[in-house]
Amino acid sequence: MSEKVLEIKNLSVEYNTEIATIFAVNGLDMDLDAGETLGLVGETGAGKTTTAKAIMRILPEKVGEITSGNIVVDGKDVYAISEAEMCNIRGKVVSMVFQDPMSALNPIMTVGDQIKEVIRIHEKKLTKEQIDKKVDEMMELVGIPANRKVEYPHEFSGGMKQRIVIAIALACEPKLILADEPTTALDVTIQAQMLALIKDLQRRLGTAMLLITHDFGVVAQICEKVAVMYAGEIIEYGPVEKIFDHENLHPYTIGLFRSIPNLKVKTARLNAIDGMMPDPSVKLHGCHFAPRCKYASERCKADQKMIETEPGHFIRCCRFDKEQGGSANE
Amino acid sequence: MKGKQVRKILKRVLQSLITIVLLTVILFLLMQLIPGNPIINFLGSNATDEEIAYYTHLYGYDLPVWQQYVNWIKSMFDGTMGFSVSLQRNVSEIIFSRIGVTLTLVTWAFIVSVILGVAFGIIAALNRGKAVDTVISILSNAGIAMPVFWIGIILILIFAIRLGICPSYGYTPISKGLGPWFRGIVLPVTVLSFPSISIFARQTRSSMLDVINQDYVMTAKSKGVKKRDIIFKHQLRNALVPLLTIIVNRFAQMMGATVLTENIFTLPGMGSLMINSINSRDLQLFVDCILVIAVFVTVANLIVDILYGFIDPRTKE
Ligand SMILES: Nc1ncnc2c1ncn2[C@@H]1O[C@H](COP(=O)(O)OP(=O)(O)OP(=O)(O)O)[C@@H](O)[C@H]1O
Ligand SMILES: [Mg+2]
Numbered sequence: 001m002s003e004k005v006l007e008i009k010n011l012s013v014e015y016n017t018e019i020a021t022i023f024a025v026n027g028l029d030m031d032l033d034a035g036e037t038l039g040l041v042g043e044t045g046a047g048k049t050t051t052a053k054a055i056m057r058i059l060p061e062k063v064g065e066i067t068s069g070n071i072v073v074d075g076k077d078v079y080a081i082s083e084a085e086m087c088n089i090r091g092k093v094v095s096m097v098f099q100d101p102m103s104a105l106n107p108i109m110t111v112g113d114q115i116k117e118v119i120r121i122h123e124k125k126l127t128k129e130q131i132d133k134k135v136d137e138m139m140e141l142v143g144i145p146a147n148r149k150v151e152y153p154h155e156f157s158g159g160m161k162q163r164i165v166i167a168i169a170l171a172c173e174p175k176l177i178l179a180d181e182p183t184t185a186l187d188v189t190i191q192a193q194m195l196a197l198i199k200d201l202q203r204r205l206g207t208a209m210l211l212i213t214h215d216f217g218v219v220a221q222i223c224e225k226v227a228v229m230y231a232g233e234i235i236e237y238g239p240v241e242k243i244f245d246h247e248n249l250h251p252y253t254i255g256l257f258r259s260i261p262n263l264k265v266k267t268a269r270l271n272a273i274d275g276m277m278p279d280p281s282v283k284l285h286g287c288h289f290a291p292r293c294k295y296a297s298e299r300c301k302a303d304q305k306m307i308e309t310e311p312g313h314f315i316r317c318c319r320f321d322k323e324q325g326g327s328a329n330e
Numbered sequence: 331m332k333g334k335q336v337r338k339i340l341k342r343v344l345q346s347l348i349t350i351v352l353l354t355v356i357l358f359l360l361m362q363l364i365p366g367n368p369i370i371n372f373l374g375s376n377a378t379d380e381e382i383a384y385y386t387h388l389y390g391y392d393l394p395v396w397q398q399y400v401n402w403i404k405s406m407f408d409g410t411m412g413f414s415v416s417l418q419r420n421v422s423e424i425i426f427s428r429i430g431v432t433l434t435l436v437t438w439a440f441i442v443s444v445i446l447g448v449a450f451g452i453i454a455a456l457n458r459g460k461a462v463d464t465v466i467s468i469l470s471n472a473g474i475a476m477p478v479f480w481i482g483i484i485l486i487l488i489f490a491i492r493l494g495i496c497p498s499y500g501y502t503p504i505s506k507g508l509g510p511w512f513r514g515i516v517l518p519v520t521v522l523s524f525p526s527i528s529i530f531a532r533q534t535r536s537s538m539l540d541v542i543n544q545d546y547v548m549t550a551k552s553k554g555v556k557k558r559d560i561i562f563k564h565q566l567r568n569a570l571v572p573l574l575t576i577i578v579n580r581f582a583q584m585m586g587a588t589v590l591t592e593n594i595f596t597l598p599g600m601g602s603l604m605i606n607s608i609n610s611r612d613l614q615l616f617v618d619c620i621l622v623i624a625v626f627v628t629v630a631n632l633i634v635d636i637l638y639g640f641i642d643p644r645t646k647e
Pocket of ligand 1: 046280
């Protein structure tokens with residue numbers, strides 16, 4: 001058994017806005033081993049970013065609320081410790097890369113100072129010179145000449161800004177990095193470059209990664225495991241090769257694969273999944289996907305368990321439940 | 331990079347100088363247009379035509395208009411700033427004896443309102459929707475809506491007449507002791523800063539709310555930056571960028587608003603001097619007062635522009 005860097009048990013997150021209560025994450029379980037890469041896939045609004053922010057304990061104050069469950073990062077229960085202790089974990093044990101590099105950097109601080117800030121917070125023993133040296137190293141590591149550290153974010157292109165953001169996230173060699181769609185805001189050509197960079201650094205530093213994306217292509221490229229999220233729940237979880245063999249999958253995952261434009265097969269239009277994501281302000285019971293599922297039956301009204309259909313591959317769908325007379329495997 | 335910045339600053343200084351030169355022309359033309367004659371006003375209604383002619387010639391009011399302008403500009407450089415007919419002294423001496431009061435008043439009011447206004451704004455923003463926020467909101471709306479002279483009269487009624495702890499008029503120089511000086515200046519400073527505190531609080535609040543949930547704040551949080559550093563190093567510094575202009579514009583307005591405040595508390599500053607100069611039709615004095623205030627405002631604006639270069643790197647280009 002390898003050591004776990006992330007363990008989430010039965011996590012539920014709500015946003016209490018003036019208009020409604022949004023049930024963003026509903027009883028989510030997730031584990032990540034040291035050095036492992038997990039792709040978290042799902043449509044917009046599935047609760048992916050919310051999950052990541054919950055791990056960092058940076059949900060919007062007062063609005064975002066954890067209503068159940070707990071999150072353990074590197075052996076520490078994130079919600080049982082003080083804010084000061086949490087500050088020592090953020091950036092050091094777990095860091096986050098946000099979706100949009102254009103706005104992720106402070107516009108009035110030099111990029112060097114922004115890298116320096118995280119090192120200074122966590123590496124208290126280093127001298128000034130050692131910190132400066134580390135900043136230079138990080139810049140070079142992500143492929144930006146160190147002499148540009150005195151420049152401000154607006155003097156860099158989007159791809160370079162994302163490199164800086166990655167340098168900040170990796171500067172203290174965290175055990176876990178949460179990458180929230182790190183490439184969506186970038187050019188397609190730069191996307192591939194950036195993914196290669198992240199993967200390379202991650203392998204070198206032995207960092208585990210939760211890669212949030214709605215792009216299966218990205219998952220296939222760099223992840224070992226996949227979790228598919230739908231309406232605040234993980235509905236499918238397993239090794240990449242098991243999911244990508246396209247056999248015995250959750251009906252929603254099948255739908256997701258179908259909606260990827262296929263260049264080989266000529267189709268008149270994209271196969272979007274029929275229907276819409278359920279209203280997140282309504283507390284759901286039973287299978288969350290049932291209203292859009294062509295296999296839906298009476299049994300889907302009951303709350304669904306994760307069922308291990310083959311070693312390491314879990315599906316939240318009663319059709320795979322043999323005890324209940326599931327039929328999907330036959 | 332450095333040379334470019336120096337050149338930019340020099341360019342702004344030059345622009346400011348041009349502004350001031352243009353202003354002298356406008357002020358001088360204004361002086362010609364405003365009805366009333368300082369000589370007649372000075373001599374009184376019993377003056378004979380000979381007397382009027384004599385003094386008009388003596389003070390150079392019979393010269394061609396362009397010559398009068400040149401003389402005025404010359405007087406800036408010889409340090410007299412012209413001669414005040416009504417007070418029978420060089421204008422520079424008069425202004426010199428008056429400006430201390432005004433600068434003391436405006437400087438303190440400015441410092442107080444920036445500190446309190448920005449602090450209230452931050453507190454309101456960090457407690458958005460809570461009782462503190464609502465209270466600050468109501469107070470700042472009241473501060474903007476209440477007329478200055480009304481606040482002044484209320485303060486005089488309470489602190490000078492009812493409680494008797496502050497004088498209701500006059501200025502005590504600091505050389506007479508810190509206590510008396512403070513008691514004399516505290517009410518005028520309060521009156522002058524009241525609207526500015528309100529405006530700064532409102533602007534700081536909205537400016538802070540604009541930056542509070544920015545992505546870079548999230549990035550800073552996920553680096554492990556402590557809450558206090560997030561507020562001061564990341565949020566406030568960014569919020570200050572748009573605030574700076576508002577704050578300095580306010581300084582200019584305070585230089586104007588001080589006229590009213592000085593008159594409420596009968597303080598011997600530039601404000602009351604300007605009112606006196608109008609009453610005695612001493613246009614030379616009046617125009618010089620305005621020019622001095624305008625120079626202060628221009629310099630303040632210049633300082634901000636230069637500061638912007640340091641605070642917001644995006645303006646360097
Ligand atoms: N600050 C907030 N206040 C209220 N509701 C929110 C807030 N942030 C997110 N939500 C809601 O929570 C749900 C999950 O949002 P989340 O951002 O986690 O989705 P996501 O899976 O990251 O989607 P995307 O792919 O678009 O980034 C959505 O219904 C969203 O509208
Ligand atoms: Mg998201």
